[in-house]
Amino acid sequence: xxxxxxxxxxxxxxxxxxxxxxxxxxxxxxxxxxxxxxxxxxxxxxxxxxxxxxxxxxxxxxxxxxxxxxxxxxxxxxxxxxxxxxxxxxxxxxxxxxxxxxxxxxxxxxxxxxxxxxxxxxxxxxxxxxxxxxxxxxxxxxxxxxxxxxxxxxxxxxxxxxxxxxxxxxxxxxxxxxxxxxxxxxxxxxxxxxxxxxxxxxxxxxxxxxxxxxxxxxxxxxxxxxxxxxxxxxxxxxxxxxxxxxxxxxxxxxxxxxxxxxxxxxxxxxxxxxxxxxxxxxxxxxxxxxxxxxxxxxxxxxxxxxxxxxxxxxxxxxxxxxxxxxxxxxxxxxxxxxxxxxxxxxxxxxxxxxxxxxxxxxxxxxxxxxxxxxxxxxxxxxxxxxxxxxxxxxxxxxxxxxxxxxxxxxxxxxxxxxxxxxxxxxxxxxxxxxxxxxxxxxxxxxxxxxxxxxxxxxxxxxxxxxxxxxxxxxxxxxxxxxxxxxxxxxxxxxxxxxxxxxxxxxxxxxxxxxxxxxx
Amino acid sequence: xxxxxxxxxxxxxxxxxxxxxxxxxxxxxxxxxxxxxxxxxxxxxxxxxxxxxxxxxxxxxxxxxxxxxxxxxxxxxxxxxxxxxxxxxxxxxxxxxxxxxxxxxxxxxxxxxxxxxxxxxxxxxxxxxxxxxxxxxxxxxxxxxxxxxxxxxxxxxxxxxxxxxxxxxxxxxxxxxxxxxxxxxxxxxxxxxxxxxxxxxxxxxxxxxxxxxxxxxxxxxxxxxxxxxxxxxxxxxxxxxxxxxxxxxxxxxxxxxxxxxxxxxxxxxxxxxxxxxxxxxxxxxxxxxxxxxxxxxxxxxxxxxxxxxxxxxxxxxxxxxxxxxxxxxxxxxxxxxxxxxxxxxxxxxxxxxxxxxxxxxxxxxxxxxxxxxxxxxxxxxxxxxxxxxxxxxxxxxxxxxxxxxxxxxxxxxxxxxxxxxxxxxxxxxxxxxxxxxxxxxxxxxxxxxxxxxxxxxxxxxxxxxxxxxxxxxxxxxxxx
Numbered sequence: 001x002x003x004x005x006x007x008x009x010x011x012x013x014x015x016x017x018x019x020x021x022x023x024x025x026x027x028x029x030x031x032x033x034x035x036x037x038x039x040x041x042x043x044x045x046x047x048x049x050x051x052x053x054x055x056x057x058x059x060x061x062x063x064x065x066x067x068x069x070x071x072x073x074x075x076x077x078x079x080x081x082x083x084x085x086x087x088x089x090x091x092x093x094x095x096x097x098x099x100x101x102x103x104x105x106x107x108x109x110x111x112x113x114x115x116x117x118x119x120x121x122x123x124x125x126x127x128x129x130x131x132x133x134x135x136x137x138x139x140x141x142x143x144x145x146x147x148x149x150x151x152x153x154x155x156x157x158x159x160x161x162x163x164x165x166x167x168x169x170x171x172x173x174x175x176x177x178x179x180x181x182x183x184x185x186x187x188x189x190x191x192x193x194x195x196x197x198x199x200x201x202x203x204x205x206x207x208x209x210x211x212x213x214x215x216x217x218x219x220x221x222x223x224x225x226x227x228x229x230x231x232x233x234x235x236x237x238x239x240x241x242x243x244x245x246x247x248x249x250x251x252x253x254x255x256x257x258x259x260x261x262x263x264x265x266x267x268x269x270x271x272x273x274x275x276x277x278x279x280x281x282x283x284x285x286x287x288x289x290x291x292x293x294x295x296x297x298x299x300x301x302x303x304x305x306x307x308x309x310x311x312x313x314x315x316x317x318x319x320x321x322x323x324x325x326x327x328x329x330x331x332x333x334x335x336x337x338x339x340x341x342x343x344x345x346x347x348x349x350x351x352x353x354x355x356x357x358x359x360x361x362x363x364x365x366x367x368x369x370x371x372x373x374x375x376x377x378x379x380x381x382x383x384x385x386x387x388x389x390x391x392x393x394x395x396x397x398x399x400x401x402x403x404x405x406x407x408x409x410x411x412x413x414x415x416x417x418x419x420x421x422x423x424x425x426x427x428x429x430x431x432x433x434x435x436x437x438x439x440x441x442x443x444x445x446x447x448x449x450x451x452x453x454x455x456x457x458x459x460x461x462x463x464x465x466x467x468x469x470x471x472x473x474x475x476x477x478x479x480x481x482x483x484x485x486x487x488x489x490x491x492x493x494x495x496x497x498x499x500x501x502x503x504x505x506x507x508x509x510x511x512x513x514x515x516x517x518x519x
Numbered sequence: 520x521x522x523x524x525x526x527x528x529x530x531x532x533x534x535x536x537x538x539x540x541x542x543x544x545x546x547x548x549x550x551x552x553x554x555x556x557x558x559x560x561x562x563x564x565x566x567x568x569x570x571x572x573x574x575x576x577x578x579x580x581x582x583x584x585x586x587x588x589x590x591x592x593x594x595x596x597x598x599x600x601x602x603x604x605x606x607x608x609x610x611x612x613x614x615x616x617x618x619x620x621x622x623x624x625x626x627x628x629x630x631x632x633x634x635x636x637x638x639x640x641x642x643x644x645x646x647x648x649x650x651x652x653x654x655x656x657x658x659x660x661x662x663x664x665x666x667x668x669x670x671x672x673x674x675x676x677x678x679x680x681x682x683x684x685x686x687x688x689x690x691x692x693x694x695x696x697x698x699x700x701x702x703x704x705x706x707x708x709x710x711x712x713x714x715x716x717x718x719x720x721x722x723x724x725x726x727x728x729x730x731x732x733x734x735x736x737x738x739x740x741x742x743x744x745x746x747x748x749x750x751x752x753x754x755x756x757x758x759x760x761x762x763x764x765x766x767x768x769x770x771x772x773x774x775x776x777x778x779x780x781x782x783x784x785x786x787x788x789x790x791x792x793x794x795x796x797x798x799x800x801x802x803x804x805x806x807x808x809x810x811x812x813x814x815x816x817x818x819x820x821x822x823x824x825x826x827x828x829x830x831x832x833x834x835x836x837x838x839x840x841x842x843x844x845x846x847x848x849x850x851x852x853x854x855x856x857x858x859x860x861x862x863x864x865x866x867x868x869x870x871x872x873x874x875x876x877x878x879x880x881x882x883x884x885x886x887x888x889x890x891x892x893x894x895x896x897x898x899x900x901x902x903x904x905x906x907x908x909x910x911x912x913x914x915x916x917x918x919x920x921x922x923x924x925x926x927x928x929x930x931x932x933x934x935x936x937x938x939x940x941x942x943x944x945x946x947x948x949x950x951x952x953x954x955x956x957x958x959x960x961x962x963x964x965x966x967x968x969x970x971x972x973x974x975x976x977x978x979x980x981x982x983x984x985x986x987x988x989x990x991x992x993x994x995x996x997x998x999x
Contacts, residue, residue: 070984107883132912136903143897146942150950158950162942169902169938173931176912180919180927 007064009076009127012045013120020116028108032101035112039093039119046090053083055471059478060129060192073189075129080471081256081326082126085249088333089122092245096238098450099341103237103348104152111152114144115238122246126253131179131189138250139172153234160234167227171217178210195261208266211259219251221311222281225304232300237344240296244303245337249329252310256322260314261482267315268486274315275405281308282412289419295343295353298423299336302379305412306332312409313394317487321397322476323469327390330468331378331461335387338375338454345447349440355423360432365442369428371451376424378458380417386461401490525583528590531567531598532638538563539631546624553622554613560627561606564634568602571595580997586706587648594642596844596994597771601637604763604851605630607968611859612756614962618869619754621667630760633659637768644779646695646705649772653736656765657684663760664753676752683745687735694728697721707779715783726781730791736769739829740798743822750818755871758814759858762821763851770847774832774840778998785835792833793926799826804936813861813873816940820899823937824850830930831914834921841995842917845987846910853898853907856972860892863960863969872956880953889948891973898976900941901934906980
């Protein structure tokens with residue numbers, strides 16, 4: 001592999017930083033172009049990574065190592081899971097820049113710089129192979145996001161930015177202490193080594209909790225999710241996209257990368273806690289979403305519900321569940337990002353997020369209505385879209401562990417169909433009650449370029465998920481093999497008669513009915 | 520011969536003393552030569568630092584004056600840091616003092632004398648030399664606090680500092696007399712030996728009083744009350760000096776006396792240090808929340824930071840001391856940088872502003888200054904990737920290594936409270952509407968020193984980690 005000689009990951013980290021520095025010193029138009037070019041270059045590099053990544057090769061590829069920071073090792077490398085999340089980040093970034101092209105008019109240079117720094121930090125989180133380096137990237141993301149929400153946000157932006165910052169900071173700091181303990185126990189901060197270190201069972205519990213504090217806030221899990229609706233609603237459109245699209249995935253990534261392989265016993269012990277919180281989250285936040293009057297808030301609550309399905313999937317300890325959780329993360333990153341963009345499109349025209357101010361948009365904005373419908377369906381989990389694949393797999397995996405948890409988590413999909421279709425009906429269908437909404441123009445070329453690529457990927461992932469499953473399969477299997485010794489017994493007592501069809505009926509049945517019935 | 524050998528070991532202090540006296544003479548003839556004397560004073564500090572560096576490179580570890588002072592790596596490391604901080608305090612001052620009509624030659628001279636005192640403090644190995652150094656430093660500081668005579672606040676700060684400082688010195692002396700009475704010696708080594716044998720109630724009382732006096736000097740809670748008033752009232756360059764050099768000296772002194780004199784009985788002093796550390800962190804964080812004056816805010820911030828530094832001392836390990844020194848270096852850079860930013864807050868009538876309302880929306884009118892101040896604030900809050908994070912990390916790492924997990928968890932959780940008010944500064948500068956009272960700085964010295972310190976606190980500072988780690992470990996080893 002000749003690509004291994006070039007420090008691709010370092011280059012991907014450096015490009016946005018350099019571009020960010022340039023953005024600070026140039027005029028608005030120039031800053032937009034610099035930001036877009038930098039993110040596009042990173043997208044190309046990301047695609048190269050994807051093409052050069054060998055699913056059958058070494059577990060960690062494109063590894064780099066340097067020691068200029070003393071105890072903080074500049075060690076980078078990716079496996080399939082990191083790769084998919086890095087791809088998600090670099091894919092969404094140009095779209096975010098495009099989404100802010102006209103809607104951001106004040107302090108454009110600083111805005112672009114903040115987003116570019118964000119991109120570096122996101123890639124860094126997924127590529128770091130040193131625990132301290134991971135922490136630095138993980139935590140540093142707070143600063144640009146704080147500024148993005150606080151400077152370019154909506155009415156209550158200051159409250160939201162504080163809440164976002166302090167909530168996530170408190171969670172992460174406890175994790176830092178645990179990390180220091182781990183590094184001293186294992187004598188290294190090298191993540192691949194740590195992943196195969198066995199920690200004493202008693203210590204695992206504390207460490208697991210410390211990590212849980214951080215990732216559960218980031219995820220976010222009920223009841224520490226309350227920062228999310230505020231942050232989402234107040235953030236500018238692109239901020240919401242990146243928040244929902246990538247930042248939330250850091251929590252899931254953390255569970256997958258650290259909590260499960262490093263503390264398998266503790267993870268198994270706490271399955272009831274995770275499942276319990278996830279079940280509450282699915283039902284509660286779905287019901288809350290149902291009564292929202294604010295579009296962004298509704299989507300924010302739906303994010304919490306979807307992320308609860310991710311946590312259920314991750315803690316199933318089996319291949320299906322974990323693969324499903326990763327696909328839900330990718331799918332949700334795309335779909336919720338796209339939904340926020342859809343909100344942004346009409347927000348830019350009418351400057352309100354209130355659902356009742358719209359109505360009958362399918363008449364005057366047919367293209368918009370079509371795209372919005374596609375993403376609504378993907379969010380609901382309609383077969384053929386990315387949402388279905390992930391949710392199906394993670395719930396099928398969960399069924400092996402706990403039928404009750406699966407049952408309750410699945411109601412989330414029905415409720416999800418409820419609030420999403422209700423949202424869609426109020427916005428796109430019905431009479432055109434508001435004159436100003438009825439005169440809005442359809443999506444323009446720029447907006448089309450933002451939404452169409454996501455639509456293509458969503459359909460691709462729904463129709464041929466193998467493209468996205470292939471790179472992660474082996475890495476998930478590695479994790480499953482590592483945690484197998486602690487895997488829970490499960491209450492479904494599946495018999496190996498004809499497993500594929502049997503599972504297919506159990507979960508797919510109600511979901512299909514629900515999707516058809518709602519048409 | 521013996522005297523010569525001793526004198527050669529205190530060469531930096533000798534240089535500073537003679538420079539101070541010489542410059543005082545010069546000042547007598549040329550009263551308006553404040554700037555020239557400042558430059559000469561900086562040169563004297565550089566020369567002294569060069570000698571210290573030489574000692575450090577040679578690995579000198581010798582006692583002087585029959586065990587009153589010691590010239591070791593720990594003291595020398597602290598001295599370099601102190602001299603650098605003092606030099607920066609001199610460089611940034613002239614414009615401010617001229618503006619206040621107080622650019623007199625005594626300012627650099629007093630700083631030099633204070634540096635002599637601090638040099639003695641960090642190398643003292645006897646209660647007597649400790650006290651002499653401390654008083655020389657403190658007396659200079661009292662005068663410096665009230666240096667702008669025409670300003671009522673400055674005079675008030677000086678008086679307040681003097682009265683409370685005298686009280687603290689009294690407590691320290693009382694403690695020292697108790698320790699002397701029960702241990703039979705004023706030398707750290709002899710006290711250590713006496714404590715090895717037996718710790719009576721008298722000695723414990725002595726330790727408590729000494730630590731209380733020192734807690735006052737490093738402005739650790741519950742002896743922190745003077746800090747906000749003095750920081751607010753003193754002229755800003757003097758405040759910058761107070762927050763950096765004397766703090767380093769007093770902390771280094773505390774480290775040395777705790778480890779060399781009381782070191783054997785860790786259980787006696789550890790709980791005091793832990794309590795003081797946690798109280799400082801929490802009081803520093805909570806007290807800052809309601810402040811409207813930025814200098815008062817920085818005062819609480821320094822109380823808060825002292826708490827974090829003391830966590831390193833609570834471990835009582837070599838790693839902990841090394842971590843404290845790392846934190847001190849970073850803290851000096853952060854705090855001096857913040858004060859340099861405050862010094863640039865000038866309105867169009869050349870008046871200095873120091874309220875929150877004045878920096879409202881600063882990022883729109885003075886983006887570079889706002890960015891620098893934001894870097895310092897995030898760094899003080901310990902948010903990665905800024906360099907302040909590294910200081911907190913090493914301190915907490917030492918605490919975890921020493922098994923002080925509850926202390927680490929409480930301390931780090933309390934740092935979230937601190938983050939709140941640092942964020943408030945950023946919020947006011949970036950999110951609020953522009954007040955537009957601050958004009959462009961015309962003082963390039965401030966712009967450049969501030970810029971360099973901001974760069975050092977940015978992620979670029981991480982390149983210094985390996986060197987910093989080696990030097991602090993080397994310095995800390997001298998105490999064990």
